[in-house]
Amino acid sequence: MLRKIVREYKEILLYSLIALFVGVIIGGIDAIFGEVLIKITEIRRDNVLTLVPFLPISGILIMLLYRYFSKESLKGMTLVFQTGHGNNDRIPKMLVPLIMVTTWITHLFGGSAGREGVAVQLGATIAHTLAKKLKFLKNSRVLLVIGMAAGFAGLFQTPLAATFFALEVLVSGVFLYEALLPALVASFAASTTSNLLGLEKFAVDIPNVLSFSPEILLKLIFVGALFGIVGGSFAYLLSYSKKKLATFIESPLKRIFIAGCILSLLLLLLHTGRYCGLGTNLISLSFSEKEIFGYDWLLKFLLTVLTLAAGFQGGEVTPLFSIGASLGVILGSLLGLPTMLIAALGYAAVFGSATNTLLAPILIGAEVFGAQNTLFFVIVCSLAFIFNGNKTIYSAQKRFNFFSNENVEV
Template identity: 55%
Template sequence: MENKSQTIVLSLKYVLLAILTGVLVGIIDTVFGRGLLTISDFRTGHYLYLIPFLPFAGLLITWLYYHFSETSLKGMTLVFETGQKKREDIPLLLIPLVMSGTWITHLFGGSAGREGVAVQIGAVLSHVLGRRFHLPKDSRVMLITGMAAGFGGLFQTPLTAVFFSMEVIVAGKIQYEALLPALIASYTAAYTSHTLGLEKLYVPLKDTLEISDAGMAVRLIVLGIIFGLTGRLFSFLLAKSKKFFGEKIKNPYFRIGVISIPLALILFLLYNGRYSGLGTNLISAAFSGGMIYSYDWILKLLLTILTLAIGYQGGEVTPLFSIGASLGIVLGGILSISPVHCAALGYAAVFAGATNTLLAPVLIGLEVFGANDMVPFLIVCIFAYLVNGDKSIYGAQEVRK
């Protein structure tokens, strides 16, 4: 009887803390997200004066981390290590450092994302709350709950956030014990951030891709393989680049200060900073009939890798969305499939190929583009996942066979 009572009390704690986590993370996500959008708009209008200072911005970011919390440089690795029970604490200073570092990266034109920041914010906050309320030290439940809140609050795709958080820490194993609190926290964070004015990307696809013949099914499989290999290429090059620059240029100030000079020059010269920032300009162009060049996807891929590999802050997922969407436009013309539908499939499937996850990419396709193409999303994401080869943008991800 006593064990049953303890279980009920623990479950109630998880539910209440999930609500609290969702509200707090939703507020922080809003501050971070709206700040990032304002910064991005400002940079777009003043790129001539800002991108040339990218090397100095890199030096400032490096100094902030080494001065206040060098451990926080590990970023998402800290979250994975905690989830895998390899460490007990995540520095609370990680939150202001990763937020400010990402804002500075975007202000001065670095090519990076934002989801990693939101996930880290949620994970740190939920981990601290779990400790304060004396939850089991070895439990992943609160960590996953915070990750779901961070992702869901920023992107307002709560179902995607829940399953991403449950399947990403250990690839091949879904942490279902965290389902209820993660679901509550994710929806609470999404509702909170939406109420506070953070907008969601929603592009409902009006038509449906008919899979009435073997030819269309084969083309969808080909799409899945190409998108999966693209995600795998991103993961492979990111890991190799980080290792290469870390070994060849050991001084972090010299590394970011010197390599960012040609990076800034390239970003400055290529179409007025077209490849700076999140890549939402490419996503918008893909779904609104704007100009997409055949090489947009590869340039965005390479410049994002270079930005992150030398020490700038930000996530990888939004650039992956833009890479997938712009590549989809190109492949749609080649394979005689609606380019907009291909862009939507690429948006989800490159994410699958780069993160070594399956359910979350399918769900983001449904939450962002509607349920009309559920079967095509499933087919393309499955094959993207299968050709991934267990490669991931998260080097600390554990793979369970």
């Protein structure tokens, strides 16, 4: 028995050592990607009227880049999920520079998109490519998961949320505990590296001002369910719009151009660029008690769906954070609850319900807003998870149903 334990731990420790190396590399790339993105966001903010009209043309550029260098890379996250499930064994290396550059382009010209898609995909691709070279590793999929964790961690500097996100996102209902230690190592390494390289972490300390009472609990249940419906609707509408738009305009080039024209018009007309980019502006407003409009969350929601359905790049998570936070501000003031806390709960819960994850949003709550409100995050994120209608933005995510026995093959 002791020999079995030693053998098992030798393997975990080997993976963890590689994870340390991988984490540092990915954290470094994350830092470069993230800092350039912040610069680009500033440039766009100062030149909205000059840059946003070029969004449709930038879309054409994005599609041409993919067509020329690696068409397959367009599958993005789906490729990562399929590899994680063992249904694919190759992710093109070109995916990494392509998604970085096309995301920068998307953001420079004002598309409403995220950035975590880049981080997770580059992490997964780099780690998986390395694993294939290290022939002595028994399972390259373990490293893929570690890479996903490192990518997320380096970008947001939330190593615990990143670890659990990578462990829970591939198959809803299943936790890849075998990768827990190396994923933790990679996440802390990536997070520390990107921090040392100057990438700033977004964090707001929200004091613990709410105490439990039946009335508060009922309100939190209502708020959580609503966040879940919004997150689930986002996932549903995104996949629906992608399909509809693709049947409506078959050519990807035409599609991104036409949708880009409509988008750039809307982005300029609706508060001149307020809904461009990541949505960090809405997040800042939400947590500094400045003006958030009642429709902010809805416009950000719709414009992000349109941006991503058109074919622009980047991901969904930061827009989801901003949708949740700005909706939270409104709900908080409507229900007479502390708005900053409800904004924080929305930030986490809408992200969780759209990605069909539960631990990641709870830990985002603890790592971004301070651990003192964890129990509220557990309740609200659980409700959001329950009421997301089982939707997810990751079309290749699988699901493990314990009771119905309709289980996934993994």
